Amino acid sequence: MTGRVLVTGVGAVSCLGSGRAALWHGLLAGGGQPRDVIDPHAHMESALMYLTPEVPAAPVALAHVPLSAGPRFAVAAAREAVDDAGLAGPARAGLPVVLGVEMGNARMHEDRRTGTHRTASSDPDRWTPMTVTAAAVAAALGSRETHTSVGNACAASAYALTVAADMIRAGEADVVLTGGAEGATRVGMGAFNRLGAADPVRCRPFDRGRRGTVFGDGAAMLVLESADHARARGAHAYAEVAGAAWSCDARHPTAPDPSATHVIRAMREALDAAGLGPADVGAVVPHGTGTALNDVVESHAMRAVFGAHCDRLPLINLKAMIGHTAGVAGAFGCATAALALRAGVVPASPRIDEPDPECAVLVPQDGTRPIERPAVMVNSYAFGGNNACVVLTGGAVDR
Amino acid sequence: MSALLVTGLGVITPGEGRPFDVSAALPGRGYRRLPPAAQYLLAAAASAVADGSSFVAAPAHRRGVVVGENNAAAALMEAQDRTIIEAHAADLPPLTTPYFAASLFGSRLAAEYDAHAFSLTVNSPRTAGVESLGHAARALAGGRAEVVLIGATEHTLPAGEPGAADSDAGAVVLVGEPVGAGRTGLGVVDVRTGSVDGFDRLWAAAVPDDDIAVVETVLDDSPAGKHVEHLLAARCRDLRTLPAPAGCLTPLRRVAHGLCAASPDRLVVTAAAEGGLAITRITPPSTESPC
Numbered sequence: 001m002t003g004r005v006l007v008t009g010v011g012a013v014s015c016l017g018s019g020r021a022a023l024w025h026g027l028l029a030g031g032g033q034p035r036d037v038i039d040p041h042a043h044m045e046s047a048l049m050y051l052t053p054e055v056p057a058a059p060v061a062l063a064h065v066p067l068s069a070g071p072r073f074a075v076a077a078a079r080e081a082v083d084d085a086g087l088a089g090p091a092r093a094g095l096p097v098v099l100g101v102e103m104g105n106a107r108m109h110e111d112r113r114t115g116t117h118r119t120a121s122s123d124p125d126r127w128t129p130m131t132v133t134a135a136a137v138a139a140a141l142g143s144r145e146t147h148t149s150v151g152n153a154c155a156a157s158a159y160a161l162t163v164a165a166d167m168i169r170a171g172e173a174d175v176v177l178t179g180g181a182e183g184a185t186r187v188g189m190g191a192f193n194r195l196g197a198a199d200p201v202r203c204r205p206f207d208r209g210r211r212g213t214v215f216g217d218g219a220a221m222l223v224l225e226s227a228d229h230a231r232a233r234g235a236h237a238y239a240e241v242a243g244a245a246w247s248c249d250a251r252h253p254t255a256p257d258p259s260a261t262h263v264i265r266a267m268r269e270a271l272d273a274a275g276l277g278p279a280d281v282g283a284v285v286p287h288g289t290g291t292a293l294n295d296v297v298e299s300h301a302m303r304a305v306f307g308a309h310c311d312r313l314p315l316i317n318l319k320a321m322i323g324h325t326a327g328v329a330g331a332f333g334c335a336t337a338a339l340a341l342r343a344g345v346v347p348a349s350p351r352i353d354e355p356d357p358e359c360a361v362l363v364p365q366d367g368t369r370p371i372e373r374p375a376v377m378v379n380s381y382a383f384g385g386n387n388a389c390v391v392l393t394g395g396a397v398d399r
Numbered sequence: 400m401s402a403l404l405v406t407g408l409g410v411i412t413p414g415e416g417r418p419f420d421v422s423a424a425l426p427g428r429g430y431r432r433l434p435p436a437a438q439y440l441l442a443a444a445a446s447a448v449a450d451g452s453s454f455v456a457a458p459a460h461r462r463g464v465v466v467g468e469n470n471a472a473a474a475l476m477e478a479q480d481r482t483i484i485e486a487h488a489a490d491l492p493p494l495t496t497p498y499f500a501a502s503l504f505g506s507r508l509a510a511e512y513d514a515h516a517f518s519l520t521v522n523s524p525r526t527a528g529v530e531s532l533g534h535a536a537r538a539l540a541g542g543r544a545e546v547v548l549i550g551a552t553e554h555t556l557p558a559g560e561p562g563a564a565d566s567d568a569g570a571v572v573l574v575g576e577p578v579g580a581g582r583t584g585l586g587v588v589d590v591r592t593g594s595v596d597g598f599d600r601l602w603a604a605a606v607p608d609d610d611i612a613v614v615e616t617v618l619d620d621s622p623a624g625k626h627v628e629h630l631l632a633a634r635c636r637d638l639r640t641l642p643a644p645a646g647c648l649t650p651l652r653r654v655a656h657g658l659c660a661a662s663p664d665r666l667v668v669t670a671a672a673e674g675g676l677a678i679t680r681i682t683p684p685s686t687e688s689p690c
Contacts, residue, residue, distance in 0.1 A: 041483070041484045042483065043483055043484070043486065043487045043488060044483065044487065044488035044489075045488070045489075062673055062674075063621065063622075063623070063672050063673050063674070064621075064672065065672075065673065101522065102500060102501075102502075104522075106476070109476075109477075109480075110480055113477075113480055113481070113484065114484060121561065123621075124561060125561055125562075126561055126562065126619075126621065126672065127556075127560075127561050127562025127566070127619075127645035127672075128561055128562075129469050129470075129524035129525075129645075129671075129673070130469070130473070130522070131469070131522040131523065131524065132524060132673050134523065135523070135524065135671070135673040135674050135675060136673075138594060138674065139673075139674060143594065144593070144594050144596040144597035144600075145593055145594060145597060146592040146593045146594065146675075147523070147594065147674070147675060148521065148523055148530060148592065149521065149522045149523040149524075149527070150519065150520065150521060150522075151468070151501055151502050151520040151521060151522035152502045152518075152519060152520050153500040153501075153502040153503070153520075154500075156502075156520075159519060163519075163534065163537070166537055166538075166541050167537070169541070170537060170540065170541065172537075186480055186483055186484075187476050187479050187480050187483070187499050188499065189488075190479065190480075190482075190483040190488035190491065191479065191488070191491065191496050191497070191499045191500075193488040193489070194488050194489060194491040194493065194496050195493070195496060195497070246516070246517035246519075246543060247460075247515060247516070247517065248464070248506065248509045248514060248515050248516065248517050248518045249515075250459075250506070250509040250510045250512075250513055250514055250515050250518070251510055252510075253497045253498075253503055253506070253507070254497050262460075262515055265460070265515075382500070382502060383497055383500045383502065383503055383506065384500070384502055384503050384505070384506020384507070384509070384510075384518060385506060385509075385510075385518075386502060386506060386517075386518055
């Protein structure tokens with residue numbers, strides 16, 4: 001597989017508002033704050049989330065399936081991304097959609113159980129699958145191409161983005177819409193509470209006092225495009241997807257491998273695929289969830305890969321600002337990396353009360369910093385030891 | 400990029416003849432309390448790997464896994480939600496709690512066979528099982544693995560859920576390798592995915608000479624399913640229609656059946672009410688059944 005893959009469109013819906021501009025300016029302003037999910041049936045210690053200000057009113061259904069917040073976020077962000085890329089009419093009809101979705105339309109099922117759903121199925125005896133988000137986006141855009149849903153839990157959209165880039169490099173498509181979307185779910189929050197991984201204060205990656213993660217909802221979408229195709233139509237690019245790699249711990253259902261062997265391998269293989277060395281990287285969007293073990297293992301892995309360069313390598317502490325967006329986290333990481341590369345700066349992290357000495361990484365809290373080298377690594381991990389690493393580069397990407 | 404060679408095959412169909420016996424299918428510790436869809440997947444994989452010994456011969460970091468599922472965790476999530484609604488999240492059983500993340504089914508399979516290259520989960524409605532073949536083929540072509548376990552697993556929908564009366568249960572696992580090097584294995588599968596609205600383009604790619612002996616469909620009676628059946632009726636000499644249960648297993652099960660069918664090339668076509676479409680071409684190695 002050969003050929004360069006560019007990011008030519010970005011869309012986002014997050015707790016910072018609707019649109020990529022709201023995301024970027026919100027990150028520069030220090031990010032959002034979590035609040036309680038209003039759900040009288042959510043019996044759990046902490047129901048905190050970084051919630052979007054509002055749920056789009058449409059689309060209300062796909063075929064017979066009522067759509068909850070997740071697919072609606074997806075459609076809004078997808079429309080922004082394809083508009084940003086300048087794709088219209090026939091270009092949208094020929095656009096494959098590859099999304100990472102963990103919980104998808106699960107909220108619709110949860111609302112049905114409590115009798116709080118607003119829209120009933122138009123065919124109540126017909127199966128209503130949970131992961132219809134990619135299909136909803138394809139229908140909304142008028143795509144007549146494939147729409148695939150990748151379900152790699154909290155790394156889903158990083159895997160989806162890699163699949164999309166591989167499709168372009170393999171010559172299967174010139175342009176692919178990728179990303180992810182998630183809404184608030186009772187089961188997701190409840191499970192993390194049961195596992196002792198829900199912080200009741202806020203999401204505090206790399207803070208010694210962290211007590212777990214705090215979820216966020218929303219959607220992030222990226223238009224990926226072959227460099228030849230983008231050049232031919234005069235499209236402007238944010239960044240290049242220079243390399244991506246996967247690995248699997250194949251070890252424990254929830255805990256990362258403390259040795260970080262396979263996390264390190266994914267990071268090194270992604271750098272190799274990008275043709276870069278560790279010293280060429282200017283920033284990292286870490287997986288950084290705020291769970292006790294993840295942040296330590298990931299810090300050790302970054303230290304192993306980057307060595308002394310770690311001391312000068314700023315992290316974009318994204319989950320501290322928009323929460324852990326589960327299946328969308330990788331896409332939010334890549335969208336943020338693309339926006340940072342275009343702006344040439346790294347947003348500062350919210351306050352860390354007490355940096356964890358076990359996490360020997362640089363998390364700037366004192367204002368934005370310039371990206372000294374135009375390459376950003378994005379890490380994305382998930383239950384089951386599913387690891388993905390994507391390297392985006394900036395600079396003269398339109399050449 | 401869409402074709403791969405199948406060198407191993409395992410199928411688990413619980414309730415067919417006799418109940419699924421996890422102790423017999425998976426002797427040893429640590430299996431009995433797994434969710435049923437994980438048990439089915441591991442049992443099917445045991446047969447597939449026994450068939451296709453190339454999987455365990457590959458280095459661990461070159462072994463991949465791709466699993467399709469739609470309802471593997473549905474009953475579990477329903478039970479979890481009922482516990483949260485009626486009691487408290489603290490009452491969730493810890494062993495099965497992580498399986499609300501349905502990618503754990505594939506990850507459990509990866510752990511069983513030290514597959515460190517990757518574990519990819521696909522959950523597109525109805526098409527995810529056969530889609531997993533295409534994702535595996537692309538990953539093999541791109542050098543992300545040397546050999547891949549490819550499967551689908553489902554568990555019956557909870558009672559009262561739409562589609563529960565007729566939902567998929569069981570698992571299929573295949574061992575997939577790159578096509579070539581003169582090997583024939585159990586045959587070659589080549590999957591194309593698209594949308595119902597783009598049927599003509601997908602058909603032309605799957606059947607370039609517009610001539611195929613046998614076409615099996617796994618379709619429901621939704622407008623999308625009826626539309627695809629209508630389009631196929633005008634193109635096929637031997638069209639065999641099967642109802643589509645809720646889930647993504649039956650289409651891959653028919654692909655497995657096609658590999659054992661000792662016939663010329665055949666197609667398995669499936670479509671989702673939500674618009675997804677997949678056409679899988681199966682080319683057995685010879686006129687004699689390999690199974």
